[in-house]
Amino acid sequence: MTEYSPSVRHDAVMLMRRGVPNREVAELLGVPRGTVGWWRHQDRKQRGEVFTQPTDCPECTGREFDHAAYAYLLGLYLGDGHIISKPKQHHLSIFCADAWPGLIDEAEAAIRTVMALPSVKRRQKNGCAEVKSYTKHWTCMFPQHGPGKKHDRLIALEPWQQQIVDEYTWKFIRGLFHSDGCRITNWTTRMVAGARKRYEYPRYFFTNKSDDIRKLCSDALTAVGVEWTTLARGSDPFNISVARRASIALMDAHVGPKY
CATH class of the missing domain: 3.10.28.10 (Homing endonucleases)
Structure with missing residues (x-):
């Protein structure tokens, strides 16, 4: 372990008392940040200073x-x-x-x-x-x-959270689909003029095992006019599906595929 002279430690403490961050003190004096942090802790302890972590919560x-x-x-x-x-x-x-x-x-x-x-x-x-x-x-x-x-x-929202979701519903939906959702292209076939042709169409899925979270998602979709259905994975209704053309247009305008 490297030993530092009392003068270096004194200079570091004086800088920190003036509000210089640990990182800058370490760079100025050529001392590891961990050592500077320990000196700060020891200085506070000696002076009886109670440290409270600053927050912008x-x-x-x-x-x-x-x-x-x-x-x-x-x-x-x-x-x-x-x-x-x-x-x-x-x-x-x-x-x-x-x-x-x-x-x-x-x-x-x-x-x-x-x-x-x-x-x-x-x-x-x-x-x-x-x-x-x-x-x-x-x-x-x-x-x-x-x-x-x-x-x-x-999983239930607090009143202040629900108020934010009601105000920024599309932002909430976008976060949900960017985390546990996707935009895919489905396909099927149909007879056209006697010939079977392939037909592709977009679909959004939101998949989550929590009944409460799926309910929050479906309630938000309903609030903004998006039609949705529930699709089961086996016997479990884990998937919310959006496939109607008008609803896809809304989702494309406000959510879009992941990127």
Whole structure:
């Protein structure tokens, strides 16, 4: 372990007391960030200073936030998102397939728009990117968080969340379909002038094991005038299907395929 002179530590502490971030102090003095962080902790302890992590959580600070971005992020969270909230580990994760780099960028942008202060990183996994934002306050913004899988527990929106969904319904739908949905091309055959011809048509699917989340999706679709049906996977009605031409046109205008 590298030993540093008392003068270097003193200079680092003085810089930090002036509000210089750990990263900048480390770069200025050529000291690892972990060492600088430890010196900051020791200095606070010696002075009896109680550290409170700064936050821009709208629920805790009462600040205004971007409701449109939140509606989209709520849809992503209910689909392919989860929150880890433990004594020493807190983060929101949104999982996005590598095939859709635009969706990965949108997920990160939505997170940063709703809460800009927490750090956001991407972690590459097998076939997907995990977009992670580190703060315990995501449980404030997503009170649906709880132990176990989402389809094994009640998922219901708080009144303030429902108000946002009612105002930005299409953003919410877009988040849901960008997480657990898709736009595909189906095909069938029909007789035309005595000959069988192939006929292709687009269809949107939303697939989720949670009855509550599917209900939130179908209620939102109904609210904006989209006709939908339920399709079963075996005996389980996991799929919401949109196939009517007028409804497809609405979905294309407001949701569109993943990209």
